[in-house]
Each structure stands twice: as structure tokens, then as C-alpha cells.
Amino acid sequence: METGPTLKFPLALDYFDVAPPKPSSGVSFYEGGGILSGRADWDEIRRQSAEQHKQEVEAAERAAELRHRCAMVDQMAGKYLARKLNHVRVKASPRHLVDFKKFREYCVQHDWPFSPTVPHAIYEYMVEESEKGADHVAKLAKSISTVHRAAGHPDDPTQDDLVKALLLQVKQEEENSNPN
DSSP states (O other): OOOOOOSOOOOGGGSSSOOOOOOGGOOOSBBBSSOOBBOOOOHHHHHHHHHHHHHHHHHHHHHHHHHHHHHHHHHHHHHHHEEEEEEHOOOOOHHHHHHHHHHHHHHHTTTOHHHTTTTTHHHHHHHHGGGOOOOHHHHHHHHHHHHHHHHHSSSSSGGSHHHHHHHHHHHHHHHHOOOO
């Protein structure tokens, strides 16, 4: 049984140390002529906060229902398509795992997430490895991609434009330095 949703942001009113002034008190909470000047409509703020909370609860309920439906499909597909799923599932070779282990160590040393990772971590890692050549960094990108897909991550961070551009740049620099 799932517990209630966790809100990403606390309600705005939770940040006040004191109770907000009552609208009928005639006290202007904000002074001056800026965009935040004028009377605070606390009833409207409370209404908006309650509406935001309601939307977050509904979104969490929809997400839970979607997870449940996906689990049911996975269970049914697994029952009838197990052999086919094993045939099409991505498998990481020992070479891919060795390359990914080096990437993981780099990420730990440089405080990057490694599984799933972000394109920026791959970029930094491949910049350091680029002196070993375009084929080497392409092999690293392939290994990182394969291990991510084998782990079931839906997004392939090596397909980000940042990583693709770096691969092209390394290849172009190598071709320009070795014109044959």
C-alpha cells in the first residue's frame, strides 16, 4: 500500500514565522512601488497553495496508476514473451563493463552520477580521454550507452547533442592533424 504523495515544495505559507496579517486590519504587507507592492491577498494565496497541493496529489495518483498498469503489462509480457524478451534485451559485454567501470570511477572521483548518468559527466570524461583518439572515445561512448540500456535506463545520455558534438570534434581534430 502506498503512502500519500511527497510534495516537492512545501506550501508557501509554511515559510512565514508569524501569522500573516488579516486583510481587514488595513496593514499593507508590502510597501513601495515594485511588482511585489500592494496588499497581500492571503485568502488567494491559501487558495492557490491548496490548488497546487491538489494538483500534486492528483499527479502522484496518476503516476501510481501508471506504474501499476506498466507493472501489469510487464508481468503479462514476461509470462508470454520471456524467450523473445531475452533475445532482444541489450547485453553488455565484458569489454563494455570494463570501460564502464573506469567511467564509474571517474564519476565517483568527480562527484557525477554514473547510473543513470548525465551527458555532462560523459563530456568531461571523454575530454580527458580524447588524447587517446577518436576511436577510443567512440568506444567509450558505445560502452556507456550499452551499459545504460542493459541496466534498463530509458534515456541514452550518449545521444545528447553535447556528447555527439564532442565525438565529431575529436574525430575532426584527429583527421586534421593526420591528413593522409
